[in-house]
Amino acid sequence: MTLVQYDVQTAMHNLPEHAQPSIDPLPEPEQQLDQFFDHAKRHVSDLINTTEWSAKVHSAAVDSSQSLGATENEDVRRKIKLLQAASKLPERRASPPKLHILQEWEGVVAHIGSDAFEMTLVDITARAKDFQEMATVPREELTDDEWRKLEVGTVIRWIIGYQTSHRRTRFSRLIIRERPNWTTNEIEWAKSAARDAVERLPEIEL
Amino acid sequence: MGPTADQIELTVIGPGFGESILIHIGDGRWIIVDSCISYGTGAVAALDYLAGIGVNVATAVQLIVATHWHDDHIRGLYNILRACPSAEFCCSIALGEEEFIAQTKLYSTGWISAAGSGLQESERITSFLLDQAKSGAKPRLRRALANTRLFSRSDFSHGCEVEVTALSPSALEVQSFLEELRRLFPTGRQPKRRMPTLGPNNGSLVLWISIGPAIILLGADLEERGKAGYGWKAILEDTAAPTGKGQVFKIPHHGSASGHLHEIWTDKLERNPLSVLSPYNRGHKLPTRIDVDRILGYAPNSYSTSRFESARPHPRDRAVERQIREMGVKLHSVKLETGRVTIRNGGLSDFLSWHPTIIPPAQQLSGMEA
Numbered sequence: 010m011t012l013v014q015y016d017v018q019t020a021m022h023n024l025p026e027h028a029q030p031s032i033d034p035l036p037e038p039e040q041q042l043d044q045f046f047d048h049a050k051r052h053v054s055d056l057i058n059t060t061e062w063s064a065k066v067h068s069a070a071v072d073s074s075q076s077l078g079a080t081e082n083e084d085v086r087r088k089i090k091l092l093q094a095a096s097k098l099p100e101r102r103a104s105p106p107k108l109h110i111l112q113e114w115e116g117v118v119a120h121i122g123s124d125a126f127e128m129t130l131v132d133i134t135a136r137a138k139d140f141q142e143m144a145t146v147p148r149e150e151l152t153d154d155e156w157r158k159l160e161v162g163t164v165i166r167w168i169i170g171y172q173t174s175h176r177r178t179r180f181s182r183l184i185i186r187e188r189p190n191w192t193t194n195e196i197e198w199a200k201s202a203a204r205d206a207v208e209r210l211p212e213i214e215l
Numbered sequence: 216m217g218p219t220a221d222q223i224e225l226t227v228i229g230p231g232f233g234e235s236i237l238i239h240i241g242d243g244r245w246i247i248v249d250s251c252i253s254y255g256t257g258a259v260a261a262l263d264y265l266a267g268i269g270v271n272v273a274t275a276v277q278l279i280v281a282t283h284w285h286d287d288h289i290r291g292l293y294n295i296l297r298a299c300p301s302a303e304f305c306c307s308i309a310l311g312e313e314e315f316i317a318q319t320k321l322y323s324t325g326w327i328s329a330a331g332s333g334l335q336e337s338e339r340i341t342s343f344l345l346d347q348a349k350s351g352a353k354p355r356l357r358r359a360l361a362n363t364r365l366f367s368r369s370d371f372s373h374g375c376e377v378e379v380t381a382l383s384p385s386a387l388e389v390q391s392f393l394e395e396l397r398r399l400f401p402t403g404r405q406p407k408r409r410m411p412t413l414g415p416n417n418g419s420l421v422l423w424i425s426i427g428p429a430i431i432l433l434g435a436d437l438e439e440r441g442k443a444g445y446g447w448k449a450i451l452e453d454t455a456a457p458t459g460k461g462q463v464f465k466i467p468h469h470g471s472a473s474g475h476l477h478e479i480w481t482d483k484l485e486r487n488p489l490s491v492l493s494p495y496n497r498g499h500k501l502p503t504r505i506d507v508d509r510i511l512g513y514a515p516n517s518y519s520t521s522r523f524e525s526a527r528p529h530p531r532d533r534a535v536e537r538q539i540r541e542m543g544v545k546l547h548s549v550k551l552e553t554g555r556v557t558i559r560n561g562g563l564s565d566f567l568s569w570h571p572t573i574i575p576p577a578q579q580l581s582g583m584e585a
Contacts, residue, residue, distance in 0.1 A: 112535040115329040117409045119497075129497060129549065131329040135529065139232050139252070140330055142528060143497060145545040162408030164328045169538045181538050186328075188407035191321065196403055199321035203313045206320075206345055210311060211354035213303060 106174035110134075115186075116144065116165040124148045126159055130167070150183055158185055217243075217268035221373040221562040223426050225463055228253075228260045229493030229520040231553040232290050235261045236433060236465060239559075240426055241371040245270065246278045246379065247299070248422065248433060250291040253553045259291035260553065262298055272299050278366050278379065281306040282435035283419040284315070284337050285412060293339040296355075304344070305365050305381075308358040309389045309418045314396040316341055321401065322410055333410035359420055361385050362455050373563055375427025380457050382421040383437055385449035392418040421450065421467070423457050429566055430459050432483060434467025439476045447476035450483070463558055463569060464488045466517070469495035470502030470510055480513040489569050490514040491556045492580070494523055497549045507580055517580040518571060521551045552576045 116128030117140070125147050129140035144167075148156060164186040171177050217239070218224040224239035233251030240246060245265065253260045265272050276299035281289050284306075296304055309315060319341055322332035332338075344356055359365060359381035366379035384392070399411070422433040439446040447467075450456060461484045468474030470492040480488075490510065495501040500523060502510065510517055525548040539546055554577030561568040573579070 111532045117328050117330065129330075130546075133329060138257070138330065139254075140497065141254070141548060141550050143547055143549050147543045150542060150544070160406075160408060161411045162333075163406075164409065169535050171534070179534055179538055181542055188325075188327075190406050191324075191401040191403050193403050195321060195324045196401060199317045199324065200313075202320040203317035206316045206341060207311065207313050209348055210341070210344055210356060211348050212311075213354050213357045 106172045108170055108172045108180075110168055110170040112169040114142070114144075114167045116167055118159055118161055118163040118165065119143070121159050121161065128165060146183070150181075155183075155185055158187075164188070217270060218559055219562055222559050223373075223429050223431075223566075224557060224559045225431055225465070225491075226264065226555060226557045227465060227491045227493060227520055228264060228553065228555045230469075230495060230551050231260055233286070233288050234493040234520070235291075237261055237264060238424060238431065240277070240377045240424075241373045241375070243270065243275050244371075245272075245276045246280070246366070246424070247276055247295055247302070248280045249282055249288040249435075250295055251288075251553070252290045254550050255553075259294045261291070261295060264555070274301050276302040277368075278302055279304045280365070280420065280422065281310070281340075282422075282433075283307060284310055284334070285436070286331075286333055286336060288436065289336045289340075291336075293336055293343060296340060296343060302355070303357055303366075304340075304355045305357045305359055305420075307384055307389070307392075307418045307420050308360045309384065309392045310337070311356070311358045312393055314393045314400070318396060318400065318410065325407060327407060328409050330409075333412070360389065361449065361453055365422075373427070373566075375429070375566075376425075378423075378425045378457070380423045380425075382423050382450045382453070382456055383435075384418045384420065385444055385453075387444040388418055388446070388449065391445070419467075423461075425457065425459065427566065429463075429560060430461040431463045431465075432461035433465040434474065434479075435465075436468045436474070438468055438471075438473040447474075447479055451476070451478050460485045462488055462567060464490040464514065466490050466492035466510060468501070469493060470506045470519075471495075472503075472506060472509070475506075475509065484513075487516060488514050489558055489571060490517040490580075491520065491558070492517070493520045494551055496523075496525055496551050507583065511581055515581060516571075518556045518573060518577060519580050519583060520554045520556055520577045522554075522576045522578060523551070523583060525550060554578075 113133040114130040115133055116130045118126055118128050120127040125145050127143060127145050130142040130144055131137050131140055132142065151159070166184040166186055167181070168184070169181045170179075172180055220242045222239065223241065224237070226237040228235045228237075229251055231251040231253040234249060235251045236248040238246040238248070247261050251260045252258070253263065256263075262272060265275070279292070279295055279299060279302045281292055281304075296302075315337075319334045319338040322334040323338045347355065357363070357365060361381060361383050363381045364378065365381060366377065369376040371377060419435040419437040421435050421437050424431040424433065437447060439448065442448065443452065464484055466474070492502065492510070528548040555574040556577045557572045557574070558569050559572070560566055561570070
C-alpha cells in the first residue's frame with residue numbers, strides 16, 4: 010500500500026457512515042485533476058462546521074494537499090472522489106458556519122500523566138517538518154472516551170480558529186487521528202522483509 | 216579554515232534536530248559520528264560544516280557511526296552515507312538484528328505522522344545498504360559490540376596509529392534492547408502510532424578514539440543503570456577495554472544525571488578534561504543546574520554547543536495565543552539554536568595541547584544558567 014492510499018483509507022474511515030464514498034476511479038482526463046481537486050477542496054472548506062466529522066474532513070484535505078506532490082494518478086482520483094463526496098454530504102446546512110483556521114499543529118503524544126498529557130508539535134501552518142514545540146494539555150480538553158484512547162505515539166491534530174455563522178466565535182479542536190490497526194499482512198511482510206534483510210545485508214569481514 | 220594535516224580536531228554540532236560529531240584524524244581524513252539537521256536551514260549539519268572548510272566528503276570521510284537509533288542522533292545520516300561512498304558504516308550490533316529491522320519495515324508501511332514514523336531514517340539506511348549489496352558494491356556495514364575495533368590505520372603523516380574502538384554496548388545491553396523491541400512489536404490489534412522512544416538508551420555506542428597519545432572519549436547517550444554488565448559500569452568492568460585516559464570528552468546523554476558515573480571521570484579520563492555537551496529540550500531540559508555544577512566539578516573547562524534557553528517561537532495571531540492561555544495549555548518551544556564547539560590540538564609540535572573554538576550560541580559551561 011502506498012502512502013497516499015493509506016491517507017485516503019484513513020480519511021474515509023474518519024467520515025460518518027452515510028458519507029463513505031465509493032472509490033471507483035473517476036473517468037476525468039488527467040489534465041483536469043488539479044482543477045477538480047481545487048474545486049473539491051473549496052467545497053470542503055465551505056462545509057466546515059462545528060461537528061467533529063467536518064474537522065476531520067478538513068484534516069484529510071490538508072493531508073491530501075500536502076502529499077499531492079508525489080502521487081500516482083489513481084490515488085489523486087480517489088482523493089478527489091473523497092473530497093467531492095464530502096462536499097455533497099446531506100448534513101450540509103443552508104448557511105453553514107465558516108471556519109477560518111488560524112493555527113494548526115500535528116502532535117504526537119509523548120507522555121500521559123494523571124491530569125494532563127504532553128505532545129510534541131509540528132507546526133502545520135508554518136509548513137514545518139519537525140517537532141519544534143511541546144504542549145502540556147489539561148485532561149479536561151478531551152472526553153473520557155478520547156482520554157482512554159491516548160497512548161504514547163498517538164497522533165493528534167490541533168486546530169485553532171474562528172467559526173462564523175450568526176456571530177464569530179473562537180474555537181480550538183483536538184482531533185485524535187484514529188489510525189487503523191496494523192494488519193496481519195503488514196506484520197508478516199515486515200517480519201519476512203527483516204529475515205531477508207538479515208540474510209542479504211553483507212558485513213565487512215573482520 | 217580546516218585543520219592542518221597533522222592536527223587532530225573534534226567538532227561537536229548541536230542541538231538542531233539532534234547532534235553530530237566530526238573528528239579529523241589527520242591528512243584530511245574524517246570520521247562522522249551521528250547526524251543532525253540544523254534548525255532553520257534544514258541542512259545536514261556535518262556535510263555543511265565539511266563543505267564549508269573545503270573537504271571533499273566523497274573521499275575524505277573514512278568512517279560513519281550511528282551511536283543509536285533515536286531520531287535525535289541520526290536524522291540526515293542517510294544523506295551522509297550517500298555523500299560519502301568511501302566511508303564504512305558502523306552501528307550497534309542490535310540494529311542489524313531481525314527484531315529491529317522488522318520494526319523499521321513495519322513502520323514504513325503507512326503514513327504515521329507529519330514528523331514521520333520515528334524509524335524512517337533507520338529504514339532508509341537499511342534499504343540503501345541492501346540496494347548497494349544488490350548492486351554488488353563492497354560491503355560497508357560493520358556491526359559493533361563492546362571492544363569491536365572499528366578503524367585501525369597507521370599510514371598518517373603525523374606518524375601516529377589511529378584506532379577507533381567501541382566500548383559499548385555490552386552483550387546484556389543488546390539482549391535487553393532486543394527484548395524490549397520484541398515486547399513493542401505490534402500484534403495486529405493495536406492502532407498504528409509513532410514509534411515510542413525506548414529508554415534508557417540501551418544499545419548506545421560509546422567510542423574510544425586514540426591517535427597516538429591523544430585520546431578522545433565520545434559518551435553517546437549511554438546511561439548508567441546501576442547494574443553489573445549494563446551501562447557505564449559494564450565499560451569499567453571490561454578488562455579487555457583499551458587502556459589510557461582521555462583528554463577530551465563528549466559528555467554522555469546531554470549531561471544528564473542518568474549518564475553520569477563518577478569512576479568514568481577518574482578512571483577513563485585525565486584530570487580536568489576538555490569536555491563538550493549538547494543540550495536537550497524535548498519534554499524536559501538537559502542539563503539541569505545540578506548537572507552543570509556536577510560537570511564543572513570534574514571539568515571546569517567544559518562547553519555547551521548551545522544556550523539552554525529555547526529559541527523564541529515565531530509570533531502568532533493574538534487570538535491563537537489567547538485561546539491557548541484560556542485552555543490552560545502550556546506551550547513551549549523545543550528549539551535550541553544550533554552552535555558548534557571545535558577543539559584542535561597543536562599538531563605535531565604540541566600534540567597534547569587542545570584549543571577550543573566556539574561558534575555562538577555555543578558557550579563555556581561555567582558562564583551558563585541552566
